Amino acid sequence: MENFIVSARKYRPSSFQTVVGQQSITITLKNAIKNAHLAHAYLFCGPRGVGKTSCARIFAKTINCSNVGDDFEACNECESCLAFNENRSYNIHELDAASNNSVDDIRTLIDQVRIPPQIGKYSVYIIDEVHMLSQQAFNAFLKTLEEPPAHAIFVLATTEKHKIIPTILSRCQIFDFSRIKVGDAVKHLQHIAEIEDISINEEALNVIAQKADGAMRDALSIFDQIVSFSGKTITFENVIQNLNVLDYDYYFKMVDAFLQGKVTDSLLLFNEIVEKGFDGHHFVAGLSSHIRDILVGKDVATLQLLEVSDSVKEKYTEQSKKCEVDFLYDALGILNECDIHYKGSQNQRLLIELTLIQLSQIVESKKKGVSLKKNFRRLLKIRVEGHASAPKTAGAKDKAPIHPQQEAHKPVSKSSVQASQSISHTSSPNHPSISIKAAMRRGIVNRPASSSKKQESNLKEVDTKYTGVQNKPYTVESVVKKLKEYAISRKKSERVRLAIASCEAEIHENGQLAVKVCNQIQVDDLTIVKNEMVNYLKRELENSTIDFVIEITQTVNKKRLYTDTDRFKYLCDKNPLLEQLKQKFSLDFE
Incomplete structure (x- = not known):
């Protein structure tokens, strides 16, 4: 059985040209090689899986290549390149600072730096996760990092730049790696799918790229996982099922229900989402992102900010034409409030359902010219009073007939049932309604x-x-x-x-x-x-x-007692013994 190699290792970049999404950095490094302006220390920092260590290896391989091409890429034919490709090069040294972070490890590295390379011009020392070095190790490394031998070049890589002391930062050329864009990740995955003879559409690749959150290594790992699940033919449904991602269509249907004021449809859609095992908080966050994308899709200038496939982008454009800007602003505000109060809510599902009801009333409130909160309270009042005052017929169940849309406004909770029963009791003929004037x-x-x-x-x-x-x-x-x-x-x-x-x-x-x-x-x-x-x-x-x-009472020129001194004088006038008591025991006001 042939050994399987994960895509993150199998398709790891081996040249500057194959690095994904870091063109500005690769061009800068190639120009430095071209002009022979090599620094003695570099710091590559950025999120995980964006190519920091890969660029460090490619850079070390290229500066030691004896036959650099016109595009300033390594030839992969000389002895130095072959040794690097076969993992037997003595010119490139990699150190994991996470497990070698003591002063003794740095002293060993300093002693090793003195030895010149046997093949090639430079000895390159790649220190990964350099922020894990101890304070003492950093101090021991300072002098060598500032004035290394002419043949030594240091490339430091880290995901947490803020943990590195300023004296180290000042001795390095700093390159900030950015997250991989969704479009760049999709193109790279498409290229790998063609090589592996895997059939997958652009929408599915887009979901994988978004799930990776800007990390190419994560995207390749997810890609391997989907291939193991679906085989050589991968559909959009396979991807969202395996990754437990909510389909775009749910969000589009939900917004359509909001625009039409269909509370029942929005609550049923949410119930379907919950039954499929999706977390309510993730649904709120996803719906907020969807509303944001609709807002972005309303303007041609901002349409490029949508990191989705062309087919999905057309759906956003079509739905954005139906939505007023005020509706989108109000919806984002309501969803933001729900997001803030979600973790502190004791009935989180009810909170989301009330949020959906409010979202369904935005358009109606605008038409009637009333505030959303007043309209929302009016609907709840109609719902409760309709339940309390509906006539009962002989033999009928103890429940008033309710319009389906009014039924959706009823929060399903124990407290709401008790409130409804309480209002029904006080509103019956045997129990007259409460008079506010009488209470006053x-x-x-x-x-x-x-x-x-x-x-x-x-x-x-x-x-x-x-x-x-x-x-x-x-x-x-x-x-x-x-x-x-x-x-x-x-x-x-x-x-x-x-x-x-x-x-x-x-x-x-x-x-x-x-x-x-x-x-x-x-x-x-x-x-x-x-x-x-x-x-x-x-x-x-x-x-x-x-x-x-x-x-x-008619009072004329009556002095008000504001300070403690005034009050004490007033009391002394009534009882002179208080002044003697104060002087005898040396009392004071506090």
């Missing part, structure tokens, strides 16, 4: 009322009137005392309790009882509960004639 009069809602006489006269009594016959006399002190007891016993809001705690009472010459408070806000707060307070006083003081008006 009871002090449940802490909201100031208007001080107009008209509103005060419209307030209804909510406490039982005192019906006793005997009218006992009362004093202003007893009134204030009973009002304070009322505020505590009835558990009123903080503002009502504060107003009553600071109030005063007096009887005018005409016999009218007045309750005096500090400001208009307290007048409004007590006006809300005045009738209840009056009934409470009638019952507690056993006098059915009690009534009072609420007035503001």
